[in-house]
Amino acid sequence: MLAAVDHVQLAAPPGSENRLRVYYVDALGMTETLKPPVLAARGGCWFRAGSVQLHLGIEAGFRPAKKAHPGLRVTGIDAYAARITAAGAPVTWDDDLPGHRRFYSEDPVGNRLEFLEPLPAPS
Numbered sequence: 001m002l003a004a005v006d007h008v009q010l011a012a013p014p015g016s017e018n019r020l021r022v023y024y025v026d027a028l029g030m031t032e033t034l035k036p037p038v039l040a041a042r043g044g045c046w047f048r049a050g051s052v053q054l055h056l057g058i059e060a061g062f063r064p065a066k067k068a069h070p071g072l073r074v075t076g077i078d079a080y081a082a083r084i085t086a087a088g089a090p091v092t093w094d095d096d097l098p099g100h101r102r103f104y105s106e107d108p109v110g111n112r113l114e115f116l117e118p119l120p121a122p123s
Contacts (some may be wrong), residue, residue: 007053007055008054010056010057011058012107016056016058016108017043019108019109020056022087024054027083029049029083030054033046054070065110065112066112067112073117084105091104092104092105099119100116100118102114102115
């Protein structure tokens with residue numbers, strides 16, 4: 001049986017690793033994790049924040065995911081959006097998911113990411 005999502009992999013074009021590091025480490029606050037040597041030879045990079053793991057794999061003929069995306073739960077969504085905006089990345093708010101505040105952003109190669117925070121339960 002399924003127990004958890006281990007990681008989400010997104011694609012990226014060859015030679016984009018340094019731009020990805022700036023976004024995922026500096027803007028999102030993730031930590032880069034070392035890839036096993038056999039996988040590191042393929043390029044790309046892996047990032048982690050707590051139990052969240054995102055892997056960016058190099059893909060020849062890359063086209064960014066404009067609809068498909070990981071949904072990443074955050075705390076302090078306003079401050080997180082401000083952090084991403086200050087790093088120069090786009091933030092687009094969306095109010096269409098009941099019970100949540102959320103926004104979308106794009107990494108430097110155009111992959112879509114969703115960030116959401118549940119609203120407090122009514123008392």
